Amino acid sequence: MTVTFRREGNAGLVELANPPVNAMGLAVRRGLLEAVRWAEAEAGLDRIVVSGQGRAFAAGGDAREFDGEPVPPHLPDVLDAIEACPVPWIAAAHGVALGGGAELMLACRYRIAAPGTRIGLPEVTLGVVPGAGGTQRLPRLVGLAAAVDMIATGKPVTADDAYEMGLVDAVADDPVAHALALDAAELAARSALSSLDGPEPDEMAIDKARASVARRMRGQVAPEKAIDLVALSVSEPFAGALRQERETFIALRTTDQARALRHIFFAERAAKAPDWLDAEAQRIESAIVVGGGTMGAGIAYALLLAGIAVTVIETDADGAERARAHVASIMEASAARGLLGEDKRARIEAALTISTDYADGASADLAIEAAFESMEVKKVVFSALEEALPTHAVLATNTSYLDLDEIAATLKSPSRLVGLHFFAPAHIMKLLEIVQGAATSHAALATGFDLARRLRKVPVLSGVCDGFIGNRILARYREAADTLLMDGATPWQIDEAMVAFGYAMGPYEAQDLSGLDIAYANRKRQAETRDPNRRYIPIADRMVHEGRLGKKTGVGWYRYPGGGGKVEDPLVEDLVAEEAHFAKVARRDFTSEDIERRLLLAMINEAADILAEGIAQSAADIDLVTVFGYGFPRWRGGLMHHADTLAVDAILADLRALETEDPIVWRPSAAIVACAERGIGFAEYRPGS
Numbered sequence: 001m002t003v004t005f006r007r008e009g010n011a012g013l014v015e016l017a018n019p020p021v022n023a024m025g026l027a028v029r030r031g032l033l034e035a036v037r038w039a040e041a042e043a044g045l046d047r048i049v050v051s052g053q054g055r056a057f058a059a060g061g062d063a064r065e066f067d068g069e070p071v072p073p074h075l076p077d078v079l080d081a082i083e084a085c086p087v088p089w090i091a092a093a094h095g096v097a098l099g100g101g102a103e104l105m106l107a108c109r110y111r112i113a114a115p116g117t118r119i120g121l122p123e124v125t126l127g128v129v130p131g132a133g134g135t136q137r138l139p140r141l142v143g144l145a146a147a148v149d150m151i152a153t154g155k156p157v158t159a160d161d162a163y164e165m166g167l168v169d170a171v172a173d174d175p176v177a178h179a180l181a182l183d184a185a186e187l188a189a190r191s192a193l194s195s196l197d198g199p200e201p202d203e204m205a206i207d208k209a210r211a212s213v214a215r216r217m218r219g220q221v222a223p224e225k226a227i228d229l230v231a232l233s234v235s236e237p238f239a240g241a242l243r244q245e246r247e248t249f250i251a252l253r254t255t256d257q258a259r260a261l262r263h264i265f266f267a268e269r270a271a272k273a274p275d276w277l278d279a280e281a282q283r284i285e286s287a288i289v290v291g292g293g294t295m296g297a298g299i300a301y302a303l304l305l306a307g308i309a310v311t312v313i314e315t316d317a318d319g320a321e322r323a324r325a326h327v328a329s330i331m332e333a334s335a336a337r338g339l340l341g342e343d344k345r346a347r348i349e350a351a352l353t354i355s356t357d358y359a360d361g362a363s364a365d366l367a368i369e370a371a372f373e374s375m376e377v378k379k380v381v382f383s384a385l386e387e388a389l390p391t392h393a394v395l396a397t398n399t400s401y402l403d404l405d406e407i408a409a410t411l412k413s414p415s416r417l418v419g420l421h422f423f424a425p426a427h428i429m430k431l432l433e434i435v436q437g438a439a440t441s442h443a444a445l446a447t448g449f450d451l452a453r454r455l456r457k458v459p460v461l462s463g464v465c466d467g468f469i470g471n472r473i474l475a476r477y478r479e480a481a482d483t484l485l486m487d488g489a490t491p492w493q494i495d496e497a498m499v500a501f502g503y504a505m506g507p508y509e510a511q512d513l514s515g516l517d518i519a520y521a522n523r524k525r526q527a528e529t530r531d532p533n534r535r536y537i538p539i540a541d542r543m544v545h546e547g548r549l550g551k552k553t554g555v556g557w558y559r560y561p562g563g564g565g566k567v568e569d570p571l572v573e574d575l576v577a578e579e580a581h582f583a584k585v586a587r588r589d590f591t592s593e594d595i596e597r598r599l600l601l602a603m604i605n606e607a608a609d610i611l612a613e614g615i616a617q618s619a620a621d622i623d624l625v626t627v628f629g630y631g632f633p634r635w636r637g638g639l640m641h642h643a644d645t646l647a648v649d650a651i652l653a654d655l656r657a658l659e660t661e662d663p664i665v666w667r668p669s670a671a672i673v674a675c676a677e678r679g680i681g682f683a684e685y686r687p688g689s
């Protein structure tokens with residue numbers, strides 16, 4: 001039974017019972033309709049109280065059903081029946097009431113929420129619009145401005161805010177008890193929201209929502225459509241507007257964008273330790289973080305937030321002072337954004353030690369090394385850690401590029417070492433690459449996955465290679481961009497093309513932000529092992545030689561006058577033209593489509609190699625890495641999901657065409673050839689298969 005109902009005096013108690021979060025699939029819709037019929041037939045009822053079992057009132061329509069044909073009874077019809085029921089329904093919500101769950105509340109005559117309940121219409125984050133009356137009932141209840149803001153952004157409000165704005169009638173510790181105590185006459189006098197006039201017009205609110213969506217959800221279709229529908233509530237009668245809402249919802253459900261957003265939603269939830277991992281995770285009470293730079297401080301703060309005591313190890317007193325300042329500035333920023341209250345801050349400060357002596361963290365269950373990217377430094381650090389820590393402690397390195405197996409080889413017990421590759425800022429970015437070396441034990445890996453869960457991060461397993469999954473793809477992206485630059489494009493043209501594709505910023509602006517010296521150091525490190533026959537573009541090296549390190553030096557690919565916003569720099573165009581002249585390159589024009597196509601192909605080809613080599617376990621894992629660590633547009637579903645929408649055959653044909661230009665750089669990956677031959681997409685491809 002996914003919906004139960006029973007009588008208690010004059011009240012009918014209806015409970016959604018579809019764990020874990022009461023998604024409103026077919027069985028729930030049928031159950032709710034049955035409850036309506038029961039309420040209609042049962043004599044003497046003066047109210048129906050609907051609540052949810054478990055941790056949520058209802059998480060909304062079951063997104064797993066959105067790929068198939070809609071099966072009746074449809075949610076809008078069920079909610080219409082609830083609203084039209086002669087016995088008034090009361091929503092008694094707790095946990096979350098999202099999407100169809102919030103729409104169920106809106107179909108009731110009275111709404112109560114437990115403190116902390118989150119109520120919202122997040123449909124646009126799944127690439128659809130509310131499809132069960134939300135765009136019409138919410139503006140009638142809270143006014144146009146508040147409704148359009150909630151629906152266009154998809155952001156939920158908490159119970160207190162919902163009360164302030166009139167979305168709920170009461171906030172109560174026990175919403176069901178509160179509902180049972182309500183005055184029956186007062187309840188009977190309440191109107192259905194669908195019977196009310198539309199809200200007052202508010203052009204400014206609609207324009208503001210459109211401007212905000214154009215800025216923050218650029219390229220996405222659903223938010224625009226959602227705003228159109230909310231705007232309709234002013235003038236269009238309820239029934240007609242509801243029909244349009246339904247048609248829009250049905251049409252959007254199967255668009256590429258909605259499929260992509262669903263893919264990421266479910267992939268994120270499926271990201272957990274692989275089934276073959278048969279060891280228990282080490283329980284982590286306290287940890288050492290070696291290195292208190294920006295990355296180390298961010299990692300330390302993330303651990304502290306999760307209730308883990310941390311000792312940050314620095315090399316000397318000055319380093320310790322800097323580490324303290326780094327953590328303090330993260331805490332200041334969090335407090336300023338209202339994310340860190342006084343109590344929590346005091347707890348975190350009490351759980352943090354900063355020291356130059358490993359012995360101060362000697363009882364740690366985990367050590368994460370976030371020291372300078374040098375093999376020599378890492379070896380010294382791990383030798384000290386092995387010396388200082390108990391044998392059960394898991395040792396982790398946050399290296400972005402260095403060979404985990406080489407570090408492990410210096411340890412007495414190399415199986416303790418795992419890679420935990422965080423992304424800056426480490427307390428905010430959701431991706432955690434968990435790197436498995438040749439000797440890494442299952443227990444160390446399981447500990448990494450368990451830590452990711454505690455830190456609320458998205459874990460992705462990676463094998464050992466230069467750059468692991470994400471940075472290896474990034475290196476190819478940058479190489480392809482630099483080649484375009486050399487051959488005729490400008491940095492601004494390339495950035496613009498990738499912003500139009502959906503990135504928040506293009507590769508050159510991104511490099512200016514992170515600093516050109518980091519990638520430079522990597523190229524130097526890789527120089528000896530680089531394929532001498534592979535075309536090398538020296539433009540980025542020249543930029544570094546000229547002191548153009550990015551925003552921090554005021555000049556990089558762009559200029560930043562007065563430390564402000566970016567300005568295109570003609571000197572960079574001159575520098576590039578000069579390098580092209582030295583290299584005897586006949587420069588030519590590239591369209592935005594050329595640029596987008598080449599950059600995507602370069603990344604897809606590298607990602608396919610990463611799959612073929614078993615560095616990544618699945619295409620979905622690569623999607624998670626690119627979306628949660630590298631700014632690939634979520635609404636395109638991640639790199640490999642997007643590749644599958646382009647179709648493997650077309651990708652192979654494109655690569656073959658480019659291969660005539662440069663047979664080394666554009667040689668199609670074996671995985672692409674295999675997928676094309678077998679007529680499968682990347683989603684179905686498994687390494688070794």
Ligand code: 3H9
Pocket residue numbers: 020021023056059060061062063064075076096098099100101103122123126129130131132134249266269270
């Ligand atoms: C909608 O409502 C359309 C309507 O307007 C019109 C319809 C006609 N569907 O996140 P968790 C699963 S669109 C299917 O790990 P948490 C989830 O996959 C919907 N499944 O827990 C996971 O499964 P598994 C609008 C769903 O406590 C399990 O539940 N609603 C759905 O961290 C636990 O989820 C939304 O966009 C769903 N709607 O967070 C809300 N929701 O155990 C989307 C969850 O197999 N959901 N599952 O891995 C969320 O934001 C979070 O899941 C929630 C719980 C906050 C509810």
